Amino acid sequence: MAKKKFVVGCFKDEDILFPAVKKVRVAGYKIHDVYTPFPLHGLDHAMGLRETSLHTAGFIYGITGTTTAISCISWILTKDWPLNFGGKPHFSLPAWIPIIFELTVLFSAVGMVITFCYLCQMAPFLKKHVFHPRSTDDTFVMVIECTTKTNVEDLKGFLASAGANEINVQEAEPGWWLGTYDKEQQLIKETAVSVA
Amino acid sequence: MSLKYESQLREPLVYGSKDYHQVTEDICRPIEVKPSKLWYIGFFIAVALLMFGSYSVFSEVTYGVGQWNLNKTVGWGWDITNFVWWVGIGHAGTLISAILLLFRQGWRTGVNRAAEAMTIFAVMCAGQFPIWHMGRVWMAFFVMPYPNTRGPLWVNFNSPLLWDVFAISTYFTVSLLFWYSGLLPDFATVRDRAKTKLRKKLYGIASFGWSGSTKHWQRQESLALVLAGLATPLVLSVHTIVSFDFATSVIPGWHTTIFPPYFVAGAIFSGFAMVQTLMLVLRKVYSLEDYITLGHIEAMNKVIVLTGSIVGCAYLTELFMAWYSQNKYEGYAFWYSRANLFSPYGWAYWAMMSCNVISPQIFWFRKMRRNIFVTFFMSIIVNVGMWFERFVIIVTSLYRDYLPSSWSVYYSPSIWEIGFYLGTFGLFFTCFFLFSKYFPVIAIAEIKHVLKTTGESYKENVGHIEEKEVEEFVHEYAHAH
Numbered sequence: 270m271a272k273k274k275f276v277v278g279c280f281k282d283e284d285i286l287f288p289a290v291k292k293v294r295v296a297g298y299k300i301h302d303v304y305t306p307f308p309l310h311g312l313d314h315a316m317g318l319r320e321t322s323l324h325t326a327g328f329i330y331g332i333t334g335t336t337t338a339i340s341c342i343s344w345i346l347t348k349d350w351p352l353n354f355g356g357k358p359h360f361s362l363p364a365w366i367p368i369i370f371e372l373t374v375l376f377s378a379v380g381m382v383i384t385f386c387y388l389c390q391m392a393p394f395l396k397k398h399v400f401h402p403r404s405t406d407d408t409f410v411m412v413i414e415c416t417t418k419t420n421v422e423d424l425k426g427f428l429a430s431a432g433a434n435e436i437n438v439q440e441a442e443p444g445w446w447l448g449t450y451d452k453e454q455q456l457i458k459e460t461a462v463s464v465a
Numbered sequence: 466m467s468l469k470y471e472s473q474l475r476e477p478l479v480y481g482s483k484d485y486h487q488v489t490e491d492i493c494r495p496i497e498v499k500p501s502k503l504w505y506i507g508f509f510i511a512v513a514l515l516m517f518g519s520y521s522v523f524s525e526v527t528y529g530v531g532q533w534n535l536n537k538t539v540g541w542g543w544d545i546t547n548f549v550w551w552v553g554i555g556h557a558g559t560l561i562s563a564i565l566l567l568f569r570q571g572w573r574t575g576v577n578r579a580a581e582a583m584t585i586f587a588v589m590c591a592g593q594f595p596i597w598h599m600g601r602v603w604m605a606f607f608v609m610p611y612p613n614t615r616g617p618l619w620v621n622f623n624s625p626l627l628w629d630v631f632a633i634s635t636y637f638t639v640s641l642l643f644w645y646s647g648l649l650p651d652f653a654t655v656r657d658r659a660k661t662k663l664r665k666k667l668y669g670i671a672s673f674g675w676s677g678s679t680k681h682w683q684r685q686e687s688l689a690l691v692l693a694g695l696a697t698p699l700v701l702s703v704h705t706i707v708s709f710d711f712a713t714s715v716i717p718g719w720h721t722t723i724f725p726p727y728f729v730a731g732a733i734f735s736g737f738a739m740v741q742t743l744m745l746v747l748r749k750v751y752s753l754e755d756y757i758t759l760g761h762i763e764a765m766n767k768v769i770v771l772t773g774s775i776v777g778c779a780y781l782t783e784l785f786m787a788w789y790s791q792n793k794y795e796g797y798a799f800w801y802s803r804a805n806l807f808s809p810y811g812w813a814y815w816a817m818m819s820c821n822v823i824s825p826q827i828f829w830f831r832k833m834r835r836n837i838f839v840t841f842f843m844s845i846i847v848n849v850g851m852w853f854e855r856f857v858i859i860v861t862s863l864y865r866d867y868l869p870s871s872w873s874v875y876y877s878p879s880i881w882e883i884g885f886y887l888g889t890f891g892l893f894f895t896c897f898f899l900f901s902k903y904f905p906v907i908a909i910a911e912i913k914h915v916l917k918t919t920g921e922s923y924k925e926n927v928g929h930i931e932e933k934e935v936e937e938f939v940h941e942y943a944h945a946h
Contacts, residue, residue: 305679306650306913307911307913307914308910320683323684324690349612350618352621361623364622367706367709370698371631371632372631374695375635375638378639378642379638381688381691386673389680389685391649392674393671399657403486404677405677406485406486407484407485407486449669450669451669
């Protein structure tokens with residue numbers, strides 16, 4: 270993926286960030302992402318993000334687990350290897366409930382976590398660009414993607430007026446790539462301020 | 466923009482006027498500095514115990530289960546006692562993280578990370594016992610349902626012991642996923658603060674490339690909530706199923722319908738006691754008194770007195786039913802073998818009664834709930850008591866069966882059986898020492914999330930506003946937002 274140019278505004282407090290996000294959106298800038306050190310409830314709505322469907326996926330995985338358990342056990346105990354346990358019926362559903370339940374939970378949990386990692390594109394040895402080293406500590410980082418029409422100076426001024434205490438321009442790869450964090454960031458470059 | 470309003474009457478969950486950076490500093494410090502001498506001493510004791518345990522297990526595998534002094538009626542002794550005890554300990558972690566998350570209990574944030582770690586290590590210890598008890602442990606894969614080449618012969622899906630296999634392995638997997646998905650953001654915090662290349666690399670790998678994007682947080686919170694929703698019935702199911710190991714049999718003293726809720730309550734009881742033991746040490750050693758406060762300790766002591774009383778009710782119900790049903794075998798098991806102080810195992814029953822039912826009642830007093838020394842002492846007492854509970858259930862029902870000619874005189878464990886138990890302590894504490902050195906022991910992001918609503922400085926400000934007239938408050942609030 271090609272490198273892109275971003276204007277990065279850092280905020281010290283979420284109380285300043287929230288109105289700033291609204292202002293930036295009203296002004297028509299495209300927010301690439303906002304990086305926060307902890308979950309801010311309502312920020313996704315403020316940014317206009319869609320609700321996640323992860324829980325729906327979890328439900329589907331759960332149902333898959335239930336079906337797998339019921340079909341496997343009933344096939345095994347009634348068809349493939351029917352054993353006589355004290356004259357009880359081969360299809361003894363109540364005795365299978367513990368395993369059906371456990372497999373439902375297992376499928377749902379494992380499936381959801383894998384889906385979560387896939388959607389967020391996260392895995393060991395995957396690396397993403399860090400726009401600000403303190404975005405996982407105490408800084409709220411709003412990253413705005415520059416288009417051909419963006420006036421960087423205007424945008425910086427606008428972010429400053431919205432309350433950003435630190436503003437810079439970065440050129441970075443917005444996706445992920447294989448790598449570790451022990452090397453200097455190769456894909457980042459402070460660029461001289463220019464009108465794009 | 467605080468979306469949550471909390472009354473000033475509630476104690477702050479985080480003491481001191483902290484800002485976000487201070488929280489990061491406080492919690493990351495133990496990871497970034499060299500461990501203390503005390504840590505090394507503790508770690509080496511734990512490793513030594515683990516070595517002794519490993520040798521005990523080696524001896525048992527070499528010479529057979531005969532090494533364990535089990536006899537003709539007591540086929541389950543210390544091993545299954547320890548299995549149930551460790552599984553029980555594992556329950557508090559998921560309870561704190563899942564059930565209290567669903568109930569929106571803010572105080573869980575200070576203790577959930579370490580409690581979840583405790584769960585994982587405890588379940589690892591628990592799993593050892595049934596596996597090594599198999600004797601021919603190289604055949605352990607037989608418990609897995611797979612179409613094998615002998616028939617095809619399948620495992621028995623109607624057996625509570627197979628339910629256990631599914632329950633424990635599912636519980637371990639889900640707890641691990643829940644714990645690790647919560648750790649990702651905190652690993653990223655440590656990664657971004659790391660000074661050396663090696664630390665950057667290792668924490669970079671561990672953090673899966675977490676960036677703190679809003680979309681990621683949204684998904685992560687959704688994941689945590691659904692996993693909590695799944696883990697809540699899972700916690701209850703696991704110990705229910707462990708109790709089925711006993712309750713579905715026909716042994717007097719075992720086949721009682723009260724077992725599932727009684728085992729679950731007992732598990733939470735012993736689990737919280739272990740959390741207390743670990744938290745009291747952790748907060749002292751790493752100076753985390755501002756995050757694991759007296760309020761947290763008091764809240765956990767309330768859970769201990771509640772679950773201890775539930776367990777007490779269960780003991781009394783069992784005694785009552787043994788008499789009321791007029792079943793002579795039940796009467797013998799409960800009234801002769803257990804409650805009678807002068808029977809061979811009467812001492813164990815009354816040790817259990819005094820540790821689990823009588824002594825926790827001290828926590829009805831607020832002063833005692835908030836006393837560190839009393840809490841620490843009681844946490845040990847409760848764990849001893851809960852070990853005796855499992856011992857009493859297993860051994861007193863087994864040592865005299867329906868056939869007096871096969872009655873065993875007395876069951877006492879061999880050094881290798883004790884060594885195995887000590888070895889699991891070694892495993893548990895080795896893991897816990899490593900965890901406390903290399904992992905953030907408190908969920909950094911979660912503390913930051915509640916900091917503004919429940920931190921001490923916030924409470925002071927809210928108290929100031931609340932004294933104003935309602936109209937004035939509403940007016941100010943509307944202008945501020």
